[in-house]
Amino acid sequence: MKYLIIIFLTCNILYGEGSDKLFECTKIFQDRKSELLVELERIDEEKQALEALKTATEELLKKKKIALDIKEEEINKKYEEVNKKEANIKKMLEENKKILKELKTTKMSKLAQTYSKMKAASAANIISNLDEENAITILRELKPKTVGQILSKMNPKKASTLTELLAK
Helix, strand or coil: CHHHHHHHHHHHHHHHHHHHHHHHHHHHHHHHHHHHHHHHHHHHHHHHHHHHHHHHHHHHHHHHHHHHHHHHHHHHHHHHHHHHHHHHHHHHHHHHHHHHHHHHHHHHHHHHHHHHHCCHHHHHHHHHHCCHHHHHHHHHHCCHHHHHHHHHCCCHHHHHHHHHHHHC
């Protein structure tokens, strides 16, 4: 019986102290649970704020992309217009060069006709005073017989230089 009482007292002491410890653990867990719930609410609020920020950012990016696409389209249209204008200018330039060449040829041809009607000595005197490029252009327009008569009346040195240039 003694043993039974000792066991009873021991169990009573153990369970009594255990219930205080159990009560303390429960209280600690409840306090911690409250802290965790507050922390969970804060995290949820931050998550909602991040979602809102993400949505706003995506909307802003969409608007910027649309604006960028519009600007890019405008730039492409202007680029095409510039290319068309450039092509037209090049075409006009080529036509002008062709017309200028024809005018120059016609002018030189008429000038050559004038020289062919002159006396060989007078024509030789004038042509020998011209720069070599113009002199050659005029001489190429003349008939070979007329060129021979004009060259024969020129200074031999000038005549030989022009003959070399005519040969090229």
